[in-house]
Amino acid sequence: MKVIEIHQFPCLADNYGFLVHDAEAGVTAAIDTPDAGAILAALEERGWTLTHVLNTHHHADHAGGNLELKRRTRCRIVGPRADAARIPGIDVEVGDGDAFELGLHRVEVFDTPGHTRGHIAYFLPEDGAAFVGDTLFSLGCGRLFEGTPAQMWSSLQKIMSWPERTRIYCAHEYTQANGRFALTVEPGNRALAERVADVARLRSKGEPTVPTTLALEKATNPFLRPTSRDLQRTIGMLGESEVEVFAKTRALKDAF
Numbered sequence: 001m002k003v004i005e006i007h008q009f010p011c012l013a014d015n016y017g018f019l020v021h022d023a024e025a026g027v028t029a030a031i032d033t034p035d036a037g038a039i040l041a042a043l044e045e046r047g048w049t050l051t052h053v054l055n056t057h058h059h060a061d062h063a064g065g066n067l068e069l070k071r072r073t074r075c076r077i078v079g080p081r082a083d084a085a086r087i088p089g090i091d092v093e094v095g096d097g098d099a100f101e102l103g104l105h106r107v108e109v110f111d112t113p114g115h116t117r118g119h120i121a122y123f124l125p126e127d128g129a130a131f132v133g134d135t136l137f138s139l140g141c142g143r144l145f146e147g148t149p150a151q152m153w154s155s156l157q158k159i160m161s162w163p164e165r166t167r168i169y170c171a172h173e174y175t176q177a178n179g180r181f182a183l184t185v186e187p188g189n190r191a192l193a194e195r196v197a198d199v200a201r202l203r204s205k206g207e208p209t210v211p212t213t214l215a216l217e218k219a220t221n222p223f224l225r226p227t228s229r230d231l232q233r234t235i236g237m238l239g240e241s242e243v244e245v246f247a248k249t250r251a252l253k254d255a256f
Contacts, residue, residue: 004022006018008211009038012034015034015172016210018031022105029050030052030054032055032062033053033062036064036069050075053077054107057119061171063079063086076091077089080111080120081118083117096109097109102124106124107123109121110123113147113151113152114142114155115135115145119135119155121158125163128165129169130162132170134172135155138170139178139221144250152246159214160224164213165215169210175199176199179196182220186225191219227242235248235249235252
């Protein structure tokens with residue numbers, strides 16, 4: 001059986017760094033580059049050599065270490081075709097429907113605009129893992145800096161089409177704050193209340209809440225639940241369309 005190893009470590013104030021390693025093929029990819037120093041330290045600790053960077057979007061806490069890592073390791077940088085001009089050092093441009101091999105593992109690319117106009121996600125179907133950048137968070141979703149609610153809802157629907165067992169590696173540790181908001185818009189969701197309590201226990205011990213699973217997000221993340229009657233009623237959007245309910249939920253979060 002082909003085995004891929006995922007090493008997760010903290011970066012900056014609340015980012016996570018991820019190294020994806022295929023020992024058999026001798027390939028290691030960094031998912032985004034929030035902090036080149038932290039990534040190089042993690043590589044040295046594991047005894048791995050960086051061969052690729054897979055960027056989700058252009059923000060500095062995701063692509064800011066690209067050039068330093070490329071200079072130090074000669075890695076190949078893969079990033080969104082729709083935003084290639086803003087990805088430092090990009091070598092390979094990819095977009096919706098593309099797929100490539102990372103060592104012996106298939107990686108499928110999904111355009112997920114909304115947070116930025118050129119955001120993408122990387123899905124490894126055989127490994128049951130996905131790296132979603134700032135599109136989906138544990139109990140949350142990315143702020144709409146460059147996209148519309150309709151674009152972001154379409155992006156989230158793509159993610160929701162993956163198998164529910166998929167492990168979701170999002171880029172920030174925002175779960176506890178997201179949970180506080182989630183309870184205000186879907187107070188009758190028992191699974192959500194239980195999860196918020198679990199998150200509090202994890203964070204009190206300094207443990208991460210990432211990765212999450214798609215099944216857990218579907219059950220508790222308000223941004224994936226615009227069909228919830230409890231949520232619709234609470235925010236005054238009973239019977240409205242999914243995208244309208246999503247847009248109102250996002251606007252409430254922005255003001256929370």
